Amino acid sequence: MALLAPTSWAAHGLGMGYEPKYPASFKNFDYVNPDAPKGGDLVLSSSGSFDKLNPFTLRGVPPVGMGYSSNGFVFSEYGLVFDSLMTPSEDEPFSNYGLLAEDVQLAPDRLSVTFRLNPKAKFSDGSPVLAKDVKYSFDTLMSKQAGPTFRSYWVDIKDAVVVGERTIRFDFKRQNSELHMIIGQLPVFSSAWGKGKPFDQIVSEPPIASGPYVVDKVDFGKYISYRRRTDYWAADLPVRKGMFNFGSVSYQYFKDKLGEEESLKAGSLDAMEEGSIIAWVRRYKGRRFDSGELIKEEISHRRFTGMQGLVPNLRQPRFQDMRVRQALALAFDFDWLNQHLFYGRRARTTSYFQNSDDLMAQPDVTPEEQALMDHLKNRQRYIDNTRGELPRPAASGDTAEGLRRNLVRAQELLREAGWTYRNGALRDKDGTPFVINFDIADRSSGVVLAPYARNLAKLGITLDYRLRDPSLLKKKQDDLEFDMAINIAGGSSSPGNELFDDFGSKSANEKGSQNLGGISDPVIDEILEVIVNSPDRKSLAAGARLLDRYLLHQNYVIPMYYGKQYFIAHKRKLRRPEAPLPQRLLAGSAMLTMWWIDPAAK
Structure with missing residues (x-):
């Protein structure tokens, strides 16, 4: 710029x-x-x-x-x-x-x-x-x-x-x-x-x-x-x-968050940011809180949060089919999680540039976006891959009927993609069952994944999540040896060169890159060049919206949620x-x- x-x-x-x-x-x-x-x-x-x-x-x-x-x-x-x-x-x-x-x-x-x-x-x-x-x-x-x-x-x-x-x-x-x-x-x-x-x-x-x-x-x-x-x-x-x-x-290290919580309540720590709302509401209590020695603060924010989501490994053939990715997203019931686990304190992620007024894609394409789109070498491919309304994450309204409707649609998509339910599991044409191995670094992730696993089981898919040592989990992700992972992508208030590492084809198979899912698409590569070479903020914002719209249509990520406040x-x-x-x-x-x-x- x-x-x-x-x-x-x-x-x-x-x-x-x-x-x-x-x-x-x-x-x-x-x-x-x-x-x-x-x-x-x-x-x-x-x-x-x-x-x-x-x-x-x-x-x-x-x-x-x-x-x-x-x-x-x-x-x-x-x-x-x-x-x-x-x-x-x-x-x-x-x-x-x-x-x-x-x-x-x-x-x-x-x-x-x-x-x-x-x-x-x-x-x-x-x-x-x-x-x-x-x-x-x-x-x-x-x-x-x-x-x-x-x-x-x-x-x-x-x-x-x-x-x-x-x-x-x-x-x-x-x-x-x-x-x-x-x-x-x-x-x-x-x-x-x-x-x-x-x-x-x-x-x-x-x-x-x-x-x-x-x-x-x-x-x-x-x-x-x-x-x-x-x-x-x-x-x-x-x-x-x-x-x-x-x-x-100084930092004291603990095996898990529960150890950190107990150390805080014992007076050994000066402060702690809590990511689990369940823990915040239910466990941050006791003598030191009652006396005022420890203070609980919920600090509101509107920080750029990016796309936090469940990322399937696109290097695996089964995840390359967008219908499969759409089905997996339909089984993630945010509305239930927000009411039953998060006490209504979470908001659904809908953009790779969440909370940025000028970078988030909107339902209508702006003239600035249209002008950039018209100059893309891959213009027709962009149009073909972004037809229809701007995608929004599936909602259930926290009702059994809403979840059922989503799962029925997920079954249809999986069937179209060649997956059938037989012998107690969803299987491909060779009879291989659909099993997703998911390593997690802390128990709080397991609390979120448990209801997701129940919903996937109704489709015949097994989600096997296991607690791993963080260093082992990091190595496996760096080596691209995983089925699905939790990741945050995008989110910069001024996106630029880091996008090549987040979404560029050259980083798709680079060990240790930020392109965890393995996204590789010439349309995206071209849009990244447009963004990085934008002459001013207005042009950059239009390029970011163009990118956001395309990424959302490809369902590369199962959108999760973001916090509306910090818990300290x-x-x-x-x-x-x-x-x-x-x-x-x-x-x-x-x-x-x-x-x-x-x-x-x-």
């Missing part, structure tokens, strides 16, 4: 197709408390395990708090250890402001972007952050020693060139509207990390980076703590003012800004970055 900032040095911020909200003179982001006191220890928790401190390699599981993983960035969640060239604001669709880079310049031909580093920037070992370190970080993440997402995300970047001691230029293979923005998100680390080891063999060595925290204590699989740097170089920058306020942040229990000593939670920011990220401990609280 257009760079709406000066083409000379001292471009403090960049907006994707619009003028950045914050001027060069801004003191802090509106959603933080710039006077938040520093200090105190925040004790949190996580389920599962971790076995490495390098979040960028494919194998293994990194600890919570790093902010990155081999499966790609989670840009709306801040890491505690790594700084990037630029950092986003959370109350704009996609704006970047200088962090490690104090200046940025996009070339007039848009085939390169140059960053000038802040001379104050230092790594945790005291060494300065130089252009050679930025190049090392980029080259390393683009190599096969790192996870594949980085190569997909920055595929149009040709090279990183050291221009001067603190000046780095990225050359592009072609014009790409967002490359100058997304390369600003590059996490930078020192070449001294690992003392010369091959990058994929750096496992237990704490990162040497420039972020606000360093790894302090580690007990692999059980415990990790991060200590705030007293010499953090960016503490007084506008993009960090009022943020990262805790003296230390915390000790009364914790405080948060009065400003509403920004639309882009997750509750867990907000706690790490914006909350603080009240020195006067007991």
Whole structure:
């Protein structure tokens, strides 16, 4: 998109197709408390395990708090250890402001972007952050020693060139509207990390980076703590003012959520975000809640949530038939789940860009969408595959008749696809029964899948879900060895290059990619190019709606639901800004970055 900032040095911020909200003179982001006191220890928790401190390699599981993983960035969640060239604001669709880079310049031909580093920037070992370190970080993440997402995300970047001691230029293979923005998100680390080891063999060595925290204590699989740097170089920058306020942040690991809950109620944890509404309503009770030592908060939001759904593995022939995918979706009874398990607190996901006013496909095709569609090389295929009304997830109204109607239609579709019920099971023409193996990482997923399994059983399909160790589950998904999985796709407020990894054909069979289902379609590939090369926000939004409409018609995912609020229990000593939670920011990220401990609280 257009760079709406000066083409000379001292471009403090960049907006994707619009003028950045914050001027060069801004003191802090509106959603933080710039006077938040520093200090105190925040004790949190996580389920599962971790076995490495390098979040960028494919194998293994990194600890919570790093902010990155081999499966790609989670840009709306801040890491505690790594700084990037630029950092986003959370109350704009996609704006970047200088962090490690104090200046940025996009070339007039848009085939390169140059960053000038802040001379104050230092790594945790005291060494300065130089252009050679930025190049090392980029080259390393683009190599096969790192996870594949980085190569997909920055595929149009040709090279990183050291221009001067603190000046780095990225050359592009072609014009790409967002490359100058997304390369600003590059996490930078020192070449001294690992003392010369091959990058994929750096496992237990704490990162040497420039972020606000360093790894302090580690007990692999059980415990990790991060200590705030007293010499953090960016503490007084506008993009960090009022943020990262805790003296230390630690995570205790538990086998499951129940262990986390009990530890919170025993007073060992300071806060916990609960994902299970059943647990929230039924189990978050006791003496500490009654006395006010522990506080329950339901924080409303309208965050971009993306498409959370059940993803069938399209690499298996049985799931390539859209009629089968439609039948599986008809058996998922959200209305029953919402009334009987979620106390009406969930909403149905209907879009890959859920909660974005301008990115979600609407029933009527807009003139902007039509104009883009008319220029597609695969125009006729797009039209043929999106005929009819905009798909909406099947509803039962939480009635037996509504569910029966859906299951009858599912039977018809399965029969059309060649599946017949005989000898006690739904079978294909060779007699093989329809069995779906489904690995889950926590028991709460089993609660949701149990009624789905009952509905599928009425069709003759067996859904065999089993609790697995999270690291084993991750490896199987990375290796594409699964039948069905829960996944979240899309959801960016400013979709761009990450879509290639989410939905592009090149990532369909790439181990460790975000394209978990294995989507491969030339129509989608062409639309992704349209989106990435959009000249402004209006054009990008039209492209996103075009993509959303097509994806929904293909039934690649069985839409599930999203939460309308965050459920957080915390000790009364914790405080948060009065400003509403920004639309882009997750509750867990907000706690790490914006909350603080009240020195006067007991």
